[in-house]
Amino acid sequence: MKLRWSALLQWETLLVFLLVATFLMGSSIAESFLTGTNLSLATADLMEKGIMALGLTLVIIAGEIDLSVASVAGLSSAILGWLVDRGAPLGAAIAAALLAGALCGLFNGLLVARVGLPSLVVTLGTLALFRGLAFVVLGDRAVSEFPLGFTEFGFNNVPGTLIPWPAVVFTVLAVLAFLVLHRSWIGRQIYAIGNNAEAARFSGVDVDRIKIGLFVTSGMLAALAGVVFTARFASARPDNLLGFELDVVTAVLLGGVSIFGGRGTLIGVVLGLFLIGALRNSLGLADVGAEEQSIVIGTLLIVSVMGTNALRGMQERAARRRPAAPIEGGGRS
Amino acid sequence: MTKRIWLLAGVILVLALGLVACGDDDDESANTGGDQAAEDGGSSEPPNIAFLPKAINNPYFDVAAAGAEQAANDLGGEFKQVGPSEASAPEQVPFINTLTQQGVDAIAVSANDPNALVPALKRAMDSGVTVVTYDSDVAPEGRQLFINQATADAIAQVQVKLISEQIGSAGGEIAILSAASTATNQNAWIATMKEELKKPEYSKLKLVKIAYGDDDDQKSFQETNGLLQAYPNLKGIISPTTVGIAAAARALASKNSDVKLTGLGTPNQMREFVKNGTVESFALWDPGQLGELAYYAAAALVAGDIKGDPGETFTAGDLGEYTIEDDRSVVLGPPTEFTKENIDDFDF
């Protein structure tokens, strides 16, 4: 237990150091990096990815993966735009978009849990399928006429502060996710499933139901991210959030969540998320293009998996060296 | 083993960061003098103006940038061009924000969408950044001035006239190969073209399809092929975008097609096709002059020489004097027609 805790702490501590280092690097690259307005803008840029990362964290800890999150977000944006363009009331359009996200998640979940397909391939397919559907819905067009309140929500800060409204949404969801993952019985079951799904099933955990539920959650959160993005850019396009899955997956894996499931913390993911946000923002201020920025993010993705692998290897070796310990109850957290 | 992997990972990460941070030094555009920090005092301070085109891999905008850079040299100001790799409005917004954060004096933007950029541009203006649009406008509340290359009427008229001349009196089906579906200037021109086509002298021409190439060479190439496949009786294509017309010309040439092509293109890109007969005539203005004019206009606003009100005048270096129209726009001039006869006179 002691080694595992300190190992975990090692990872999050490392992230904090990296975050501080990134901030230092950022402020040396650009004087405007550490200003309030810039940090506020940078945070706003990050929130859609953050909302998606919350859902993805739960999915990956349970031992699966969802590569289709950005496509679900794009589809949700397209549906939202299509409905608003045809005169639907905003509330109904948003509800429809969220419902679409839930259905997409359900589709993923059924294929993974009921048919038993590997989530990797399923969500690779749905990444293409959902994005394709977004293009079918909106085609070449973009919708940019939205009610003022909607776009102001996406664009503005809470009056009197520098906190973007989407950040409020993210914070609420993040707290919820933390409570679910770390303080509830569902969370314990998620970890159990990620560690050993068969054993969990034998202990009476309804693995299939939970997995489906996690995919539906991931889909709805992705749809919400699509709605927020549409509000922030006042633009519904089928290629919205294209390629965002890179940052979302990297944030989760960088945050210490193991690609094989069963371990990771939400705090780590939030740290990883802001690390990516700070990197992109400071590089952007140095006039580094988005595609070039992705070189760093892609490298981080690979390195973080190598890192968590190495950590796991170290812990396994340490565990083997120790004399046999009494069987511990409950899952690791 | 573990240590080696960590070391390797660390090296890769450092290399990646280094590559990215240094790789960008090469595309930072020339600082044409005028140290921002040094100078002070009102209108004599050289302006720092950034251009944000629809997308950066576009030769048309590169020519405009060269013109703007020339103007910057003449004024002793600074110039740089940044932009997304895809012609999409949500991808332009982060650049607007970054430029605002970097504290530029003015932004000149060619918009992919009339509405989507307005909130970010308004925020820029609130922060004291001068905003002008060039080539493709936004809704008027999002900018102080619009530098227009030619009136929509003139642009539409010349293209419809050229395609009609090339097809001949028998008329036939025509299609338009446009850029992005939301591009303000494209839609303005297409709307005027549709009006133009209603005139009695064009009654034999029938517009069957508008295809969108997104100012992407490959997509434009494929869309042209798609048009040829889907409409076997097609007689002519109008492509009011330099990327589109170049790709369409290649597609037509590779199929030895008889379909006529006209639109807006740069002489350098179209020279080979005009000489080998694929395209008989097309039109454009000098994008370099457009860029130059935009820079001068923005600089004049920054210096306080003009406020952007209708009727005001300003001088744009060797381009002469320009007057602001009622809709707060400045028009460069009428478009030029290019044919086999005059195409060698131009180099852009």
Add this chain to the structure above:
Amino acid sequence: MPDSTATAPEPLDAPVLDRPRPRTARLLDVVGRVREVGIALALGLLVLVVAIQEPRFVRPGNIEEILLSVSILSIVAVGQTLVVLTRNIDLSVGSIVGVSAFVCADTMRGSPDLPIPLILILGILIGAGLGVVNGFLVTVGRVPAIVVTLGTLYIFRGVDFVIAEGDQVNAADVPDGFLDLATARVLGIPSLILFAVVIVAVASYGLRRWRSGRELYAIGSNPDAARLVGVPSGRLVFGAFVICGALAGLAGVLWAARFGTVDARAGSGLELAVVAAVVVGGVNIFGGSGTAYGAALGAILLGTIENALSILKLNPFWLQAIQGAVIIAAVTVDALITRRLQRALRKARRRA
């Protein structure tokens, strides 16, 4: 995954692969063969249905158009097949095509007198080099291929942008000899199609007849067993990624020749079309079965669908959705068949 701490046993003199293969694998092969026939049938049916609606569809010019448009895809799909056979995947192929396309086009622009075969070699080497990165990270770094190639998809694309610096190589800038790579005809057949045919043929032969080829199947069917028996899994998987990269690099040169105008975005999104072609073509995504000509058939089927959408004037935007749907459908079918086979075998064994 347990560390293989023991050294691999001496490979036996009569290689295990020459012995009769286990029932499951042979049955899957039969299924795979049935799958390829199935694809061919589906293709035939599709062509028939569309041709009735629009006879222009089956004109020789249009058929050639379809084959031309899938030639490049087929070449990349062959490389992807090698990787997928070993139970891995390479999502970075689109970016490799992009890097190769731009660098080769740029080189041609700067040195127009360079002999064409040299440019082909350059493209192949670039692709192979990038494939080395993938292979290394998967085999030595022990990072799952999906993570590695998702990362390198973006890393390589970013490198492409750094190299290109917003530049674009125009068709007018490169010598005609280079563009001829794509348009020249040999015996009346466009050279691009010939390239694809040769590569598919060589790959199909190699997978069937060469020992390394058959060992790829073994690695995908049962990685642990393969390792225990002495199959050099690490080296073979590494090699698969290198060859996949090399073929993508070759495809990049051909891409530049075909489209003429190349910027840093060339090849974006190609990886999804390639994976779709491969799984539709009967290559099992879980590894262990499938053929190169199956992948090529899959590419042709997808290309035919795209052409049909265009010629029937249907909404072309269905294409990507269809790609996603076929990936899911093919994988579902594969899984159900495999499961049914295993259940049948288990029952048979119990009765025996």
